[in-house]
Amino acid sequence: xxxxxxxxxxxxxxxxxxxxxxxxxxxxxxxxxxxxxxxxxxxxxxxxxxxxxxxxxxxxxxxxxxxxxxxxxxxxxxxxxxxxxxxxxxxxxxxxxxxxxxxxxxxxxxxxxxxxx
Numbered sequence: 001x002x003x004x005x006x007x008x009x010x011x012x013x014x015x016x017x018x019x020x021x022x023x024x025x026x027x028x029x030x031x032x033x034x035x036x037x038x039x040x041x042x043x044x045x046x047x048x049x050x051x052x053x054x055x056x057x058x059x060x061x062x063x064x065x066x067x068x069x070x071x072x073x074x075x076x077x078x079x080x081x082x083x084x085x086x087x088x089x090x091x092x093x094x095x096x097x098x099x100x101x102x103x104x105x106x107x108x109x110x111x112x113x114x115x116x117x
Contacts, residue, residue, distance in 0.1 A: 006046070008039065013067040017042040018078075019060045027086055028077030029093040033103060035072055036110035038065040044106045045076050045097070052096045056089065058082035 009016045009023075015038040016023055033041065042063040053059050058081030066073045076093055096102065 006043075008042075010038075014064060015039060015042055015066075016062065016064045017046055018062045023062050023064075024079040025062055025075070025077045026080045027084070027089045027093065028075050029090050029097055031074050031076075031094075031097040031103075033072045033074060033107055035067060035070050036107050037113050038067060038072065038110075040110035040113045041065055041072060041074070041106050044109060045074060048096055048102055049076050049078075049093060052092050053089065056080065056084065 005019075007018050007020050009018075009021070017039070042065045045063045045065075046061045049061050049063070050059075053061075059078055060081070061076075061078040064075040074097065076097055077090070080089070
């Protein structure tokens with residue numbers, strides 16, 4: 001899916017990536033990363049979250065990235081239109097956010113993109 005189909009809202013140090021303007025977090029997990037390109041991180045987290053939850057019907061991902069004190073504070077989750085078990089879905093998202101290989105890939109890619117622009 002192209003990036004053009006995603007709504008990006010930037011308010012101060014917070015960037016929100018969602019399917020549309022309405023942002024609802026039925027489920028959410030949190031992490032922190034070193035400072036890097038917020039939009040690039042948001043897109044990559046969204047892609048990996050989508051892959052991890054692709055079997056969850058009615059899922060619409062939301063990623064918020066806030067820059068604060070040299071860190072990126074990330075909230076990943078989204079809206080779910082249908083039945084789900086909150087703890088199970090949040091555990092899947094948290095495991096994805098805590099994966100060391102993914103974290104390194106997100107930061108390296110965002111830093112590379114930031115230097116190129």
